[in-house]
Amino acid sequence: MLRIVLRHISGSRATEVDVIPLGAHQELILGRAPSAAVRFDPQLDRAVGRHHARITRSAANDGEFVLTDLTSRNGTFLNGQRVEMAAPVRAGDLVQLGEGGPVLEFQVD
Numbered sequence: 001m002l003r004i005v006l007r008h009i010s011g012s013r014a015t016e017v018d019v020i021p022l023g024a025h026q027e028l029i030l031g032r033a034p035s036a037a038v039r040f041d042p043q044l045d046r047a048v049g050r051h052h053a054r055i056t057r058s059a060a061n062d063g064e065f066v067l068t069d070l071t072s073r074n075g076t077f078l079n080g081q082r083v084e085m086a087a088p089v090r091a092g093d094l095v096q097l098g099e100g101g102p103v104l105e106f107q108v109d
Contacts, residue, residue: 003109004028004055004065009094011102012044019109027056029070030097030104040102047074047098055089055106065089065108074098 006018018038020028028037033050040048049072058064067089069076076083077096089095089106096103 005107005109006038006095007105007107009103009105011048011097012041013102022057027054029054030095031070038104040097045097045102047101049073049098052076052097053083053095058088065106067095067106072098074101 002022004020004022008014008016020037029051030036030038031050031052032040032042032045032048036051049070051070052072053076054068054070056066056068058066065088066086067076067078067083068086069083075098078087078089079094091107093106094103095106
């Protein structure tokens with residue numbers, strides 16, 4: 001089964017790893033909300049919104065993934081570039097939630 005692996009590079013969860021089997025999730029919400037698939041600390045990760053960003057499978061290619069900012073106040077960055085529209089995310093890419101916010105490395109296993 002295909003799994004998304006998110007390695008927390010910085011932020012309150014630095015050094016932690018989230019492994020999410022894709023069969024259980026069609027989309028991954030990253031944020032501070034209790035319902036988010038990848039949750040961040042509301043007190044320590046203030047740059048992260050409740051529903052900050054989403055990772056989904058590409059509609060065009062089932063083996064590819066797309067990162068979308070969910071109109072967060074502080075923005076979502078992919079490899080240092082602000083995400084304005086849905087952007088392809090690939091293994092080894094760095095996702096940052098908010099300027100100065102936590103950084104995650106995206107992998108597919």
